[in-house]
Amino acid sequence: MKLRGLYAITDSQLLAGKFLSYVEAALEGGVTLLQYRDKSSDEARRLREAEALRDLCDRYKTQLIINDDAELAARLNVGVHLGQTDGPLTPARALLGRQAIIGSTCHAQLELAEQAAKEGASYVAFGRFFNSNTKPGAPTCSLDLLDQARSKLHLPICAIGGITLENAAPLVAHGVDLLAVVHGLFGAESTAEVTRRARAFNELLSIK
Numbered sequence: 439m440k441l442r443g444l445y446a447i448t449d450s451q452l453l454a455g456k457f458l459s460y461v462e463a464a465l466e467g468g469v470t471l472l473q474y475r476d477k478s479s480d481e482a483r484r485l486r487e488a489e490a491l492r493d494l495c496d497r498y499k500t501q502l503i504i505n506d507d508a509e510l511a512a513r514l515n516v517g518v519h520l521g522q523t524d525g526p527l528t529p530a531r532a533l534l535g536r537q538a539i540i541g542s543t544c545h546a547q548l549e550l551a552e553q554a555a556k557e558g559a560s561y562v563a564f565g566r567f568f569n570s571n572t573k574p575g576a577p578t579c580s581l582d583l584l585d586q587a588r589s590k591l592h593l594p595i596c597a598i599g600g601i602t603l604e605n606a607a608p609l610v611a612h613g614v615d616l617l618a619v620v621h622g623l624f625g626a627e628s629t630a631e632v633t634r635r636a637r638a639f640n641e642l643l644s645i646k
């Protein structure tokens with residue numbers, strides 16, 4: 439399966455009180471990957487919300503990815519996204535199986551991406567590319583790195599960090615396959631606007 443398209447990422451604060459309606463609005467507009475990102479330690483709520491997202495994703499034939507937590511991903515039989523301090527890829531691959539989607543944060547370092555590829559990552563994520571409300575302190579990354587990554591790696595490339603409809607085009611022109619977005623998608627005033635934005639991101643990526 440070729441991974442290309444909009445990668446929607448949830449944010450518990452931003453989506454408070456409208457969690458499932460906004461996620462469904464995004465799925466309606468077309469989402470390739472949906473990441474459940476919740477940095478709290480409320481295990482019961484995390485399980486409940488992740489299960490609700492899995493059911494929604496099943497209905498829309500979207501792949502669910504759990505941020506940080508390979509155990510929860512295994513429990514739900516979905517994918518996982520792991521950062522550099524979230525545990526190694528090899529045991530996660532062994533736990534989740536060959537088919538699972540496993541993503542790796544590579545910040546702005548090609549070497550991390552090459553290592554992730556060797557360890558069986560399904561995609562590599564670079565960023566942040568722009569100012570991010572969600573993670574202002576994330577290291578920055580340049581378009582140059584995308585060119586190098588595109589020529590060296592044979593994996594889908596994901597870009598993250600402050601991506602909006604207004605600034606995403608150069609990322610696509612520099613070979614990005616997956617646009618990972620929180621505020622630029624879910625920071626909208628209405629569900630209709632979330633759906634419109636999702637459709638517009640897909641158009642940028644030439645996905646109908």
Ligand SMILES: Cc1ncc(COP(=O)(O)OP(=O)(O)O)c(N)n1
Binds near residue numbers: 543
């Ligand atoms: C698609 C995608 N790319 C990067 C990240 C960041 O992961 P990480 O560095 O582990 O930071 P947290 O998101 O866990 O705060 C991501 N989640 N998704």
Ligand SMILES: Cc1ncsc1CCOP(=O)(O)O
Binds near residue numbers: 566
């Ligand atoms: C999790 C993460 N990692 C680097 S930037 C970022 C946040 C992305 O959110 P936004 O699209 O709101 O900048």
Ligand SMILES: [Mg+2]
Binds near residue numbers: 524
């Ligand atoms: Mg993480």
